[in-house]
Amino acid sequence: MATTDKAQVVRAGKTYHDDLEIVREELDKCMKCGNCMSVCPVYGADKVETAVTRSKIAVAEAVLAGELELDDPQVYAMLFNCLVCKSCMTNCPTKVNFDRIILALRAALVRKNGLPWLKKAIFSTLKHPKLFDAGLRIGAAMQGLAFKTDKGGKAISPRSPFARVGGAIGFDEERQMPGLNVTPLRERVPEVVKAPGAVLKVAFFTGDSLNYFYPDAGQDLIDVLTANNIEVHIPKAQNCCGVPVLVHGDVETVRTLARNNIDTFDKTGCEYLITGCGSCGGAWQHDYVDILAADPVYGPKAEYWAKRTYDVSTFLTRIIKLREPKGRVERVVTYHDSCHLKKSMKVFAEPREILKSIPGLTFKEMSAPDACCGSGGSFVLSHYETSSAIGRKKADDINRTQADTVSVGCPACMMQLLDNVHRAGGQQEITHFISLLAESYRKEKTDKGSRS
Numbered sequence: 268m269a270t271t272d273k274a275q276v277v278r279a280g281k282t283y284h285d286d287l288e289i290v291r292e293e294l295d296k297c298m299k300c301g302n303c304m305s306v307c308p309v310y311g312a313d314k315v316e317t318a319v320t321r322s323k324i325a326v327a328e329a330v331l332a333g334e335l336e337l338d339d340p341q342v343y344a345m346l347f348n349c350l351v352c353k354s355c356m357t358n359c360p361t362k363v364n365f366d367r368i369i370l371a372l373r374a375a376l377v378r379k380n381g382l383p384w385l386k387k388a389i390f391s392t393l394k395h396p397k398l399f400d401a402g403l404r405i406g407a408a409m410q411g412l413a414f415k416t417d418k419g420g421k422a423i424s425p426r427s428p429f430a431r432v433g434g435a436i437g438f439d440e441e442r443q444m445p446g447l448n449v450t451p452l453r454e455r456v457p458e459v460v461k462a463p464g465a466v467l468k469v470a471f472f473t474g475d476s477l478n479y480f481y482p483d484a485g486q487d488l489i490d491v492l493t494a495n496n497i498e499v500h501i502p503k504a505q506n507c508c509g510v511p512v513l514v515h516g517d518v519e520t521v522r523t524l525a526r527n528n529i530d531t532f533d534k535t536g537c538e539y540l541i542t543g544c545g546s547c548g549g550a551w552q553h554d555y556v557d558i559l560a561a562d563p564v565y566g567p568k569a570e571y572w573a574k575r576t577y578d579v580s581t582f583l584t585r586i587i588k589l590r591e592p593k594g595r596v597e598r599v600v601t602y603h604d605s606c607h608l609k610k611s612m613k614v615f616a617e618p619r620e621i622l623k624s625i626p627g628l629t630f631k632e633m634s635a636p637d638a639c640c641g642s643g644g645s646f647v648l649s650h651y652e653t654s655s656a657i658g659r660k661k662a663d664d665i666n667r668t669q670a671d672t673v674s675v676g677c678p679a680c681m682m683q684l685l686d687n688v689h690r691a692g693g694q695q696e697i698t699h700f701i702s703l704l705a706e707s708y709r710k711e712k713t714d715k716g717s718r719s
């Protein structure tokens with residue numbers, strides 16, 4: 268965070284998460300020009316002015332002026348009808364940091380009214396990783412009662428109690444989702460994975476999605492790093508990055524999670540922190556710096572790690588020289604730019620560079636690869652219809668490429684695409700881009716074996 272920027276984040280020992288007044292300068296930057304309309308996915312789906320960024324900014328102004336109450340039902344509905352995707356920030360002539368405004372508003376609402384009991388119960392388990400882990404393992408063991416395996420994902424079984432109550436949030440028989448893995452990634456691998464002739468050691472922040480839903484992709488990431496002579500540390504004590512909680516305004520829980528994560532990664536002694544998820548990487552690069560900006564102990568530590576956090580694609584192509592993949596991967600692949608990976612971490616060229624370096628792989632660009640997929644963490648559950656309308660556009664764009672594989676750099680988008688692509692009748696495989704690189708490295712061995 269630049270010094271000038273710091274004054275917009277922290278003032279008198281408080282951040283904008285603690286005091287709505289701090290975002291007043293951001294509000295003043297908005298000219299109400301409406302440029303944000305054309306890129307806001309929620310406006311694109313709902314076509315109502317209240318969905319647009321400038322309307323939410325007007326609400327923040329009215330709240331600060333004492334003309335509106337945050338817990339007015341209409342205000343509440345507007346505040347949560349937003350994916351926090353940052354798309355509006357890419358098309359704003361005055362560079363309004365809308366993410367700070369919306370997060371400050373939601374945090375102010377939680378300060379005023381507290382959290383609803385269900386969110387409070389779920390978020391508090393995140394602060395107790397063993398309890399959270401046990402809950403997900405029980406879920407993994409029991410999921411067969413509620414879900415059936417179908418089209419590469421899981422769908423609600425018609426006999427499940429979910430089938431009766433879950434339709435409103437998209438848990439119907441058509442819903443495709445990845446299954447919870449009985450053995451999470453961090454249980455599968457040792458805390459240190461050695462690499463022959465290692466030249467560097469890095470720490471891998473798995474995040475919960477790679478750990479519980481996509482452990483194979485997490486394993487692929489580790490395999491790719493070790494194939495590039497990198498020793499990988501995967502601390503078991505790491506917990507959720509906190510982004511799913513931050514977007515609901517529960518700042519104190521995120522501060523606890525951030526401090527725990529910082530302590531855990533400090534102990535690794537590694538120089539670099541690697542992520543395979545745009546939301547997790549964005550948390551380490553930006554959110555922890557902001558939420559801990561007034562903390563004299565953890566603020567500087569957050570800044571230390573922010574400078575050393577890299578998406579795996581950036582690390583492989585900018586920090587080290589990627590070992591050239593030689594195994595042929597005969598696929599037609601398109602790439603979806605996850606909002607947090609592109610708009611928060613500014614990573615978009617690097618995954619494409621990696622994909623295009625794989626022999627046999629044909630790369631096809633979508634017409635709008637960085638259009639949001641509509642996931643937005645829990646937005647997909649609370650606003651399923653809007654989320655699906657956004658996802659349908661993405662699925663149509665994917666279908667037009669005629670790719671057989673959709674590669675992604677964020678597990679939450681993988682989940683959303685799995686559902687929307689299959690609902691739109693597509694049969695494409697949804698995969699993390701790092702898995703295609705791992706596939707090429709694995710093929711080198713089999714290709715070599717078949718030649719000899």
Ligand code: SF4
Pocket residue numbers: 296297298299300301302303304320321355358359360361362363365
């Ligand atoms: S594009 Fe920026 S300045 Fe224009 S209305 Fe949207 S937020 Fe305000």
Ligand code: SF4
Pocket residue numbers: 306307308309310318319320348349350351352353354355356365
């Ligand atoms: S963050 Fe995304 S969903 Fe929210 S107002 Fe901006 S563009 Fe729309």
